[in-house]
Amino acid sequence: MxxxxxxxxxxxxxxxxxxxxxxxxxxxxxxxxxxxxxxxxxxxxxxxxxxxxxxxxxxxxxxxxxxxxxxxxxxxxxxxxxxxxxxxxxxxxxxxxxxxxxxxxxxxxxxxxxxxxxxxxxxxxxxxxxxxxxxxxxxxxxxxxxxxxxxxxxxxxxxNTQYQRKEEAPYVLIQLANDKPERRFGSIEKRDSFIRQMREVTEYLAKRYKVIFSPHVPEDISISQEVAAGISNTEVWDFGYFAFDHSDEAVGYYKFAEFVLAMRGHGQIVPIAFNTPVISLENHPKHRGLMENLGLIDYNVSLNQESFKEELKEKIQALEANYFDLKHKYEVINxxxxxxxxxxxxxxxxxxxx
CATH class of the missing domain: 3.40.50 (Rossmann fold)
Structure with a gap:
């Protein structure tokens, strides 16, 4: 055919x-x-x-x-x-x-x-x-x-598809979205607040993991760089290398991550496919919709809530505490x-x- x-x-x-x-x-x-x-x-x-x-x-x-x-x-x-x-x-x-x-x-x-x-x-x-x-x-x-x-x-x-591990150190992937910012954040002030809070979360994670930022579209690069700037043990992956003839290698990063924080639908979906735990950073109805559909709503955090940073840290701690049970749940989901x-x-x- x-x-x-x-x-x-x-x-x-x-x-x-x-x-x-x-x-x-x-x-x-x-x-x-x-x-x-x-x-x-x-x-x-x-x-x-x-x-x-x-x-x-x-x-x-x-x-x-x-x-x-x-x-x-x-x-x-x-x-x-x-x-x-x-x-x-x-x-x-x-x-x-x-x-x-x-x-x-x-x-x-x-x-x-x-x-x-x-x-x-x-x-x-x-x-x-x-x-x-x-x-x-x-x-x-x-x-x-x-x-x-x-x-x-x-x-x-x-x-029937094999992926190679490109990073030897234990790492967390953070996938941030920055296209249509007026829709995702609501205002410039809210975007700036989000960046400040994500920098604190990144510093928190970078003490225990390498933190790799994974922009999916060109607009995502700048916000990833803003959040990562000056924080040790972080990097923003080379979007120009992956886009787009090496996208399969980008997918491989999701397979071998310890867990993922994701602002895009496929930032959620791809790690779940590999039984890699994910926390959804909800900024569109589809993000909550997917997590509800899969019974993973406990690992969804809305960008609109006032206690975003605190809630996200709590979700990270819960994910780490229930890590192996969560991976088993993902196996059942898949x-x-x-x-x-x-x-x-x-x-x-x-x-x-x-």
Whole structure:
């Protein structure tokens, strides 16, 4: 089977990680001849591309995962650049796999044109699903119906894929987000307060671990450097090296970390896939949604709470005190995620062979 995979390329290490997971699943469940890639962020699925590339050269189109149900400024209210009336011109099966509803509450949700476009997509897709971070509920509130929620493909970065340990010392990974700061922090003052508090937490951790900061997008570099500045036993990884042809090496850092503090969805998801404990630094509904879904809400801290620093330190202490029990809990969680994914692919294989 010749497969065209379209997802978000050339911007976010987390998207590359989920891309690894998607391809691992495709090779596990399908007879793959080749997997081609195209960037969902910018690729226009016009009539020529559909007719001469998609329909002629491939047997299956896979869209996602990633937080692609987002962006009221996008022509269709989400990332897929295809005219609504052209969707039916795709003659091969296509699936939308484990995508995220990424609108902040303050944005007011999907615009009407986006709802219309998504409904047309669902009508023609062989399979349409969202990821297990509360996207099902948030999407359902706008559509009035439920679509399947499945484990994010980033949970499957470990399938038949080997990663090397790059850092010998015991280390903690801190993954901070700095794009859309007005949404993540609320104001410049709150961002500055967050940095001050994270510096204290970093100093606290650096006494016992090496602390490695892991920016996922270019905007994350500056905040990581601000927090790490002048604190011994810390480093900010070389984003330019990882971005993006060495993203698999970045994923490996999550596997061998003692634990992770994460501000992004895939900063949560990837370590969980490796049974690496994570504390979620909640700044979007999806962060809490994922931790609730997995029964890990005790290890979620909202950036908005007044006692953020104190609460985070308490969570770190609880994580360390329950470390091995927590890793066992992650093993059970991952067994469940694999089972859910197996069920999804049983249905997908039935649908695309019709």
């Amino acid at each position: 010749r497969i065209l995979h379209t997802y978000c390329l050339n911007y976010n290490i987390g998207d590359y990680a989920l891309g690894i997971g998607v391809k691992n699943l495709l090779r596990k469940y399908l007879d793959v001849t080749l997997i081609g890639n195209t960037n969902l962020q910018g690729r226009e699925f016009n009539s020529y591309y559909i007719k001469e590339v998609v329909n002629k050269r491939y047997d299956l189109l896979v869209i996602g995962g990633g937080g692609i149900i987002h962006g009221s400024h996008w022509p269709n209210g989400w990332f897929w650049l295809i005219e609504k009336d052209l969707i039916k011109e795709i003659k091969i099966p296509f699936i939308v796999y484990g995508v995220g509803y990424n609108y902040w509450k303050e944005e007011g949700g999907i615009p009407e044109r986006g709802i219309i476009h998504l409904e047309e997509t669902m009508k023609h897709a062989s399979y349409f699903s969202v990821r297990n971070d509360g996207s099902q509920l948030r999407l359902g509130e706008q559509f009035g119906r439920t679509v399947p929620a499945i484990p994010d493909p980033g949970f499957h970065v470990d399938i 067994q469940g995620l694999r089972s859910e994914t197996e069920k999804a692919w049983t249905e997908i294989c039935q649908q695309i062979k019709r």
